[in-house]
């Protein structure tokens with residue numbers, strides 16, 4: 001079996017940065033709490049917990065949080081970022097406060113805040129309830145709407161003042177462009193900012209390269225709760241090739257996937273931005289072992 005590994009599979013730089021920050025803080029001997037899971041990957045979360053990095057609570061809950069001996073603990077904001085209101089609340093808990101918001105998310109928040117202060121309403125292309133979207137909406141000064149589809153745009157109230165349109169960092173570029181065009185039909189003066197991050201675009205472009213390389217199937221590795229992995233799998237399906245979203249190499253050995261894999265001579269492997277290298281490597285090693293080890297290439 002020939003295995004082509006996507007050049008941009010696995011951790012993006014924002015996730016690497018957040019994990020490195022959490023590990024270096026934990027190495028100082030203090031308890032580190034993250035506002036929600038630092039990463040949507042069970043195996044990686046277990047490793048981090050063993051190092052003293054744990055989830056503070058349910059970030060979507062309005063329930064009060066409490067931390068024992070807060071002076072000896074650190075609260076760390078995840079790469080997704082948080083709203084200004086949540087930031088103020090977390091700071092009030094009395095722990096040290098550190099921020100691992102991905103700078104690419106920070107740029108989106110900055111654009112929203114700057115325009116909201118000038119009176120702009122904001123449309124955020126994203127998944128309602130996603131932590132990044134919740135955080136971004138906090139910068140809209142009450143003038144924000146989340147839109148995912150043309151129907152969501154149709155359902156908007158009249159907006160008479162200035163309007164800007166941004167995206168959650170991990171959306172599909174083609175969907176963003178289509179929705180921007182649709183929005184402009186109803187609100188022609190809308191300022192459009194393509195804020196999908198480069199890491200997301202790189203992962204999406206790699207899928208096109210798989211098609212160009214004529215792989216027989218695409219395997220997407222990553223947690224079932226990882227929004228960016230689910231999106232990557234959805235986009236892979238749109239390419240019209242057999243697509244398998246798996247969390248571990250073990251699943252490739254189970255029926256009916258194992259039988260289907262036996263028919264392929266070349267597969268492409270990619271992984272969401274929250275998938276650790278050790279899981280990707282285990283998947284590639286298993287695939288290479290099928291019908292004898294041939295080679296593993298990396299997409300150029």
Ligand code: SF4
Pocket residue numbers: 012013014015079080102103104105169170197198199200228273
């Ligand atoms: S997916 Fe993009 S915005 Fe999100 S953490 Fe990674 S680099 Fe940052």
